[in-house]
Amino acid sequence: MYEYLRGRVESLAPTQVVLEAGGVGWDLSCSVNTSRRLERGQEARLWVQLLVREDLLALVGFHSKGERELFRDLTGVAGVGPKVALAVLSSLEENDLYDAVRTGALERLTSIPGIGRKIAERLLLELKDRFEKRRGPGAGSGAAFPAGGAGAEDSRGQALEALVALGFKPAQAEPELARALAQFLAEGGEGLPEVGDWIRRVLQKGR
Numbered sequence: 001m002y003e004y005l006r007g008r009v010e011s012l013a014p015t016q017v018v019l020e021a022g023g024v025g026w027d028l029s030c031s032v033n034t035s036r037r038l039e040r041g042q043e044a045r046l047w048v049q050l051l052v053r054e055d056l057l058a059l060v061g062f063h064s065k066g067e068r069e070l071f072r073d074l075t076g077v078a079g080v081g082p083k084v085a086l087a088v089l090s091s092l093e094e095n096d097l098y099d100a101v102r103t104g105a106l107e108r109l110t111s112i113p114g115i116g117r118k119i120a121e122r123l124l125l126e127l128k129d130r131f132e133k134r135r136g137p138g139a140g141s142g143a144a145f146p147a148g149g150a151g152a153e154d155s156r157g158q159a160l161e162a163l164v165a166l167g168f169k170p171a172q173a174e175p176e177l178a179r180a181l182a183q184f185l186a187e188g189g190e191g192l193p194e195v196g197d198w199i200r201r202v203l204q205k206g207r
Helices: 065-075 082-091 094-102 106-110 117-135 152-165 170-186 195-206
Strands: 004-013 016-021 024-029 043-053 056-062
Touching: 004 024, 004 152, 016 043, 024 056, 043 065, 056 065, 056 082, 065 082, 065 094, 065 117, 082 195, 094 117, 106 117, 152 170, 152 195, 170 195
Parallel strands: none
Antiparallel strands: 004 016, 004 043, 016 024, 043 056
16 A cells, blocks of 8 residues: 655654654654664655554554565564564664574574564574575675664663563663673773664674
8 A cells, every 4th residue: 555655754763753744744663773774854765564453553664675575574474463573673684684594593583572482483484485585595694783863862761762662671671771881881882872782782682
C-alpha cells in the first residue's frame, strides 16, 4: 500500500520518528540503526511497512529497502513479532545479520532482547537458505555503525529509553549503561558516548 514517505523529520527518538509529509505528521516506529541516520529538521525518505492488527494500524520506517526486506524476513519466522524484529535490526547492521546467520552465530542472536535459544535456532534454520539465495554463501562483512544522532548531553537518557523499548527493564539497563561507559572511558573515550555507541556496547555484550 505504501512504498516510502519523503518529508521533514519533526521529532526523533531512538526507536521512533515523526516525519511530516504532505502536511501530515507520520508517526513511525524504527530501529536504532535507522534513527541514527536521521537528524531533526532534515529531509529524509523512509521506506515503510504497514502493520495491520485487530485494533491497530501502525507504520514502521526503514533507512533502506534492504532493512525493510530483513524486517519482513524476520517477522516471517514463527515467534518473531515486529518488536523483536526491530530489536534485531537495532542490534545488527544489515551485513552483520547476514554474517550472523551465515556463520550460525547462535550466541550472538540470543544476546538480543526477546531472542531465546529456540527462536535463534529457528532464525538460523529458516533464514540461511534464503540469505544465501539472495546474496550468495560468502556474502557479509559487517558495516560500520553510522555517526550522527543525539548530542552527548542527552545521549544516556535516550540510550536508556531505547533499551527499554527494545525489551530491557530499567533495572537491567542502568548497570549495563554503566558498564558500557566504563568500557568507553577505558578505551580512551572522552565525555559520554553517542546514543548509538551506548546501545551497541550493551547489545554486543554477548559477542
